[in-house]
Amino acid sequence: MSTLDIRNLHLSFKLHSGLVHVLHGISLSVAKGERVALVGESGSGKSVTARIVLGLLQELRGARITGHVAFQGQDLSALSPRARHALRGTAMSMIFQDPTSSLNPVYRIAPQFREVLARATPGISMEAARARATTLLDEVAITEPARVLDSYPFQLSGGMNQRVMIAMALANRPALLLADEPGTALDVTVQAQTLDLMRDLVAQHGTSVLFISHNLGVVREFADRTCVIYKGRIVESGPTEAVFEAPGHPYTRALMAAQPRITGGGLPEIAEADSRFLASAVIHGGLA
Amino acid sequence: MIRSLRILSANPLSLVGLALVGLVILAAAFADFLAPFPEHRGAVVDFVNFNKPPDGTYFMGTDLVGRDMFSRILYAYRISLLLGVVVLAVAVPVGVTLGLMAGYLGGWWEYALMRITDVFLSIPPLVLAIAIMGVLQPTLLNGMLAVTAMWWPWYTRLVYNITRGEKVEGYVLAAEVIGASRAHVMFREILPNAVPAIVTKMTLDFGFVILIVSSLSFLGLGVQPPTPDLGSMVAEGARYLPDSWWLAVFPGLAILIAVFGFNLIGDGLRDILGPDR
Numbered sequence: 001m002s003t004l005d006i007r008n009l010h011l012s013f014k015l016h017s018g019l020v021h022v023l024h025g026i027s028l029s030v031a032k033g034e035r036v037a038l039v040g041e042s043g044s045g046k047s048v049t050a051r052i053v054l055g056l057l058q059e060l061r062g063a064r065i066t067g068h069v070a071f072q073g074q075d076l077s078a079l080s081p082r083a084r085h086a087l088r089g090t091a092m093s094m095i096f097q098d099p100t101s102s103l104n105p106v107y108r109i110a111p112q113f114r115e116v117l118a119r120a121t122p123g124i125s126m127e128a129a130r131a132r133a134t135t136l137l138d139e140v141a142i143t144e145p146a147r148v149l150d151s152y153p154f155q156l157s158g159g160m161n162q163r164v165m166i167a168m169a170l171a172n173r174p175a176l177l178l179a180d181e182p183g184t185a186l187d188v189t190v191q192a193q194t195l196d197l198m199r200d201l202v203a204q205h206g207t208s209v210l211f212i213s214h215n216l217g218v219v220r221e222f223a224d225r226t227c228v229i230y231k232g233r234i235v236e237s238g239p240t241e242a243v244f245e246a247p248g249h250p251y252t253r254a255l256m257a258a259q260p261r262i263t264g265g266g267l268p269e270i271a272e273a274d275s276r277f278l279a280s281a282v283i284h285g286g287l288a
Numbered sequence: 289m290i291r292s293l294r295i296l297s298a299n300p301l302s303l304v305g306l307a308l309v310g311l312v313i314l315a316a317a318f319a320d321f322l323a324p325f326p327e328h329r330g331a332v333v334d335f336v337n338f339n340k341p342p343d344g345t346y347f348m349g350t351d352l353v354g355r356d357m358f359s360r361i362l363y364a365y366r367i368s369l370l371l372g373v374v375v376l377a378v379a380v381p382v383g384v385t386l387g388l389m390a391g392y393l394g395g396w397w398e399y400a401l402m403r404i405t406d407v408f409l410s411i412p413p414l415v416l417a418i419a420i421m422g423v424l425q426p427t428l429l430n431g432m433l434a435v436t437a438m439w440w441p442w443y444t445r446l447v448y449n450i451t452r453g454e455k456v457e458g459y460v461l462a463a464e465v466i467g468a469s470r471a472h473v474m475f476r477e478i479l480p481n482a483v484p485a486i487v488t489k490m491t492l493d494f495g496f497v498i499l500i501v502s503s504l505s506f507l508g509l510g511v512q513p514p515t516p517d518l519g520s521m522v523a524e525g526a527r528y529l530p531d532s533w534w535l536a537v538f539p540g541l542a543i544l545i546a547v548f549g550f551n552l553i554g555d556g557l558r559d560i561l562g563p564d565r
Contacts, residue, residue: 054465061395089466101458106480119466165462 001073003176003208004030004053009067011048011057011232022048023232025067030176033206035199037223037240039213039255045232046212050178052076053210054094055084072175089119092176093169095198098185099161103153109133109164110149113171120172136167140197159190166198170205177202177209184215195222216259220244228252230277238284248282250274302556308549316365323359331514342534349534351521357534360516361542367517368546371432371501372494379436380490383443384482388474390444391451402448408441414503421509431510435500439493446489450482484558491554495547502543518543 011023023045030036038046051057052065055076069076071092076084096102103112113136114129124132130149137145140163153161162183169177182198183191199222202209213219219226220240227237228251236249247253254277297303320326324345334354342349348357390401408416420434454460455478463477502519504510511517518539525535 056464085467094462094465096458096462098458102462104459104463104477104480106483115463115468116466 002029002031003034003072004028004210005068005070006049006053007068007070009049009052009069010065011045011052012064014062014064019064021232026229026232026234028227028234028237030208030210032175032208033203035202035209035211035222035224037211037213037219037226038229039216039219039226040229041214041255044229046214046229047180049229050094050180050210050212053176053178054088054092055079055081058084089116090172091174092178093172093174094178094180095165095169095182097181097183099165099183100153100156100158100185102165103161105152105154108150108152109156113149113164113168116168116171132171133167136171137164139170139201140164140167142167157190158186159194162186162190162194163197166194166201170201170207173205173207175208177207178212179209180212181214182211184213191218216244216256228255233278234281235277235279236282236284238282242284246284248284250276250279252282299556299559301552302559305549305552305554305556308545309553312365312546312549313369315362316369319359319362319366323356323362325356325359328355328359329363329514329516339532339535341532348538349532351525351535352528357521357538360521361518361539364516364518364521364539365542365546367428367511367515368498368501368543371428371435372497374432375435375439375497376490376493378432379439380443380486383440384447384479384486386440387444387447388451388478388482391448392455392470392474392478398448401444405441405444405448408438409445411438413438413500417500417504418507418509421504426509426512428511428515431501431504434504434509435497439497442493443486443489446485447482450485451478454478454481487557488554491550491557494550495543498543498546 006026006028009023009026010021012019012021026045026049028036028038038049040046048057052069053071053076057063058065058077059081065077071087079087103109110126110130110133113133114124114126117124117129117132121128133149134145137148142148142160142163148156148160148164153164156164165182179198183194186194195218201207211219211223223240225238226240226243228235228243228249230251236243236247236252243252244256247256251274254274315322319329323329325332332353332355334350336354337346337350338354339352340346340350340354346356346358348361350356351360386401386405390398390405411419416438417431417434420437421430424430424433451474460473460477463473468477499519501510502517502522505517505520506523511520513520521539522536522543525532525537525539528535
């Protein structure tokens with residue numbers, strides 16, 4: 001049984017001007033302990049997919065969702081909003097782009113940590129939460145947990161905040177971690193350090209990860225399998241090595257060509273839209 | 289608490305504000321002991337000493353029926369402080385809650401609440417208060433009601449705009465994702481970020497509430513004579529300027545001290561409540 005199983009997911013938003021189709025039948029699955037990347041440009045439907053998995057879009061009126069999304073074998077659409085709510089923050093959690101803005105600036109780290117822990121252990125005392133947080137911060141290689149817990153988010157560096165966010169996201173030992181372009185707001189060296197840390201931690205705990213990114217270099221290092229998404233359709237999917245070694249779809253090739261080279265050569269020119277990008281999907285090694 | 293005092297004392301102006309407000313509150317609380325002529329707060333007539341300039345006995349002079357101005361100002365502070373506290377204690381929670389709901393819940397809530405707010409804001413405040421007082425009896429309680437009714441929409445507007453800005457911040461989404469309830473997000477995540485602006489506006493408004501109530505009193509719709517009220521004292525005394533200058537100047541200074549003190553505290557509070565970003 002896979003941790004996350006999405007089959008033929010459609011999403012459209014009802015606007016005054018009519019229906020806008022955002023996802024046209026997405027299928028992907030994340031096995032237990034597996035790291036799957038969802039790669040695509042802005043507006044391709046990466047983030048909404050994550051929101052559907054979290055059950056946030058289902059509560060929005062005007063969002064039409066069809067298809068099958070199963071988390072640990074449970075069909076999410078069959079669950080009540082209350083049951084979906086119970087999964088968030090306990091069985092699944094999320095990490096965002098900008099760690100500093102993801103923490104409330106008016107509270108110190110310790111009370112924010114306590115709220116996260118209280119999702120799994122309601123009414124946890126401040127002392128118990130601090131003790132637990134100290135262990136968790138230790139896991140993300142923070143050397144002075146006490147000082148960090150007594151700091152406000154703006155007193156810590158972006159890299160520190162990212163470590164805190166990772167510790168919080170993994171605090172309740174979720175089965176699934178959704179990482180929505182984690183660390184995009186950080187500089188490259190810090191991003192590399194924190195991703196490395198995150199990879200070790202999820203491997204250690206057997207956490208499944210759905211990794212959403214537009215950064216191909218990061219995806220190649222991090223993910224076991226990669227799905228390329230374009231305009232609401234999966235255009236290519238397969239083991240990361242296979243996708244990167246032999247990109248089969250015109251859009252995947254364009255996406256890889258779009259990466260500026262560290263050796264120079266100017267910014268690559270990319271067509272805004274190309275009819276070849278709408279070619280049928282390339283699946284490496286059959287449907288997973 | 290100790291940290292708050294340290295920050296406050298680092299800003300000498302807010303200490304001045306604290307001292308002024310403390311003085312006003314003490315004057316109001318101990319008016320019975322401090323006033324040389326406590327009975328002068330009521331309908332007392334002393335034509336021997338009427339309209340006297342400041343001297344040793346009446347060091348702020350006397351009014352047109354011979355009552356001690358200093359005693360009346362001390363008692364007038366009671367009414368002003370009571371009004372300011374009651375009006376803000378009702379208007380702020382109501383306005384803030386509606387603003388949070390309109391800003392955070394959006395959709396139908398936003399539309400309904402903000403249009404109602406616009407209706408209230410479209411009526412000139414004094415006209416609205418006069419209309420309410422015209423229907424009800426002109427008593428102190430109804431005066432507070434009228435001023436409260438015209439005050440909350442400003443807080444709804446303020447908090448609505450802050451909420452719209454904070455709603456898109458990452459920490460709101462992060463809270464929603466770990467399963468925080470809507471009430472939690474509104475009151476525990478967004479509200480603390482709006483507190484510096486709310487408190488600053490409250491301290492400024494404290495002075496304005498005193499002034500508005502004075503206007504109502506001047507029109508005969510607020511505090512009724514012989515109860516002393518700073519606004520009506522200024523309004524009445526202004527007719528005898530410049531000859532009987534003490535009739536308008538001392539109550540005016542009294543309003544100035546209170547309003548100024550609250551504004552200075554407002555600055556200091558903003559420093560305490562607002563973390564540096």
